[in-house]
Amino acid sequence: MMKSRWRRIYKLGIRCPICGKPDWCMVSDTWVCCARTPSSRRLGNAGWLHPWPDVKTPPIINGEQPETDEKPAILNVIDVYSYFSRYTTTERLEWHAKNLGVSRLSLELLGTLCNKAGDSLIFPMRSGRSLEIIGFRVRKFDGSKRSIKGSKEGLFVVPTIRPPLETLIIVEGPTDTVAGLHLDLPVIGRPSCNCGNDHILAIVKRLRPTTVVIIADNDEPGIEGAKNTASQLRVPCQIAILPCKDLREFVQKGGTKKDLLRIIYNAPFVNTHNFVRKVIRSINEQPDWLEAYVSSTE
Numbered sequence: 577m578m579k580s581r582w583r584r585i586y587k588l589g590i591r592c593p594i595c596g597k598p599d600w601c602m603v604s605d606t607w608v609c610c611a612r613t614p615s616s617r618r619l620g621n622a623g624w625l626h627p628w629p630d631v632k633t634p635p636i637i638n639g640e641q642p643e644t645d646e647k648p649a650i651l652n653v654i655d656v657y658s659y660f661s662r663y664t665t666t667e668r669l670e671w672h673a674k675n676l677g678v679s680r681l682s683l684e685l686l687g688t689l690c691n692k693a694g695d696s697l698i699f700p701m702r703s704g705r706s707l708e709i710i711g712f713r714v715r716k717f718d719g720s721k722r723s724i725k726g727s728k729e730g731l732f733v734v735p736t737i738r739p740p741l742e743t744l745i746i747v748e749g750p751t752d753t754v755a756g757l758h759l760d761l762p763v764i765g766r767p768s769c770n771c772g773n774d775h776i777l778a779i780v781k782r783l784r785p786t787t788v789v790i791i792a793d794n795d796e797p798g799i800e801g802a803k804n805t806a807s808q809l810r811v812p813c814q815i816a817i818l819p820c821k822d823l824r825e826f827v828q829k830g831g832t833k834k835d836l837l838r839i840i841y842n843a844p845f846v847n848t849h850n851f852v853r854k855v856i857r858s859i860n861e862q863p864d865w866l867e868a869y870v871s872s873t874e
């Protein structure tokens with residue numbers, strides 16, 4: 577029998593498939609332990625056991641089936657989770673993690689799922705404002721990418737990320753995000769090098785980091801996309817360029833956290849004008865501080 581591990585739904589950033597609430601309940605790959613909805617099987621003080629809701633129709637993966645209807649698809653996050661969770665075992669995640677050259681934990685932190693055949697990983701994409709799931713990226717073993725029908729593009733981010741955060745590191749795509757998590761870095765992933773800016777601005781506002789580092793893919797679109805994002809941020813931002821294709825390759829080739837921090841240390845700040853202007857404005861708008869001094873000494 578396969579070993580079943582309980583995970584709190586708030587750590588996965590999903591809603592309970594039984595009661596619909598975002599906290600208290602737990603899930604494993606085969607069972608849901610709902611803290612609110614009674615069933616005939618009690619699990620200690622944690623709640624009651626329920627099987628995952630049986631979603632028989634698999635979620636449609638864009639581009640894999642011919643388009644049949646023109647209706648805009650609505651993404652049902654709980655259904656997608658319910659369907660794929662029964663195929664998401666520790667063993668499968670371990671296998672994918674080994675292939676990517678990262679730890680299994682770094683996949684689990686993002687709430688990654690497996691497909692039925694076991695040859696693809698399914699990464700939740702989240703809103704930068706609420707961290708709720710707004711889409712799913714499907715990454716096949718060969719590296720090809722698709723999405724679940726009805727998905728919106730969002731961030732690859734650990735849903736329990738909280739301020740205060742000194743530095744936020746932004747990378748591109750889900751596998752670079754897991755590579756960053758593997759190095760134990762405060763990392764989020766954008767959907768691609770030239771989209772997701774709105775979500776990035778929203779999450780930077782939410783997490784209020786002192787500085788941001790964008791790790792750009794070592795190619796022209798990567799660097800241009802990073803510059804574009806940096807120009808919109810109102811916090812000091814560095815652009816770091818790796819000596820290889822991307823962060824996953826960096827980790828696969830044996831790059832360590834220390835190596836990466838050295839690259840970040842040497843990376844230039846690119847948007848200084850954004851906050852220098854802010855500093856000048858704040859000096860100009862400062863109340864007469866000397867007057868306050870004089871009146872207090874009189």
Ligand SMILES: [Zn+2]
Binds near residue numbers: 597612
């Ligand atoms: Zn529940």
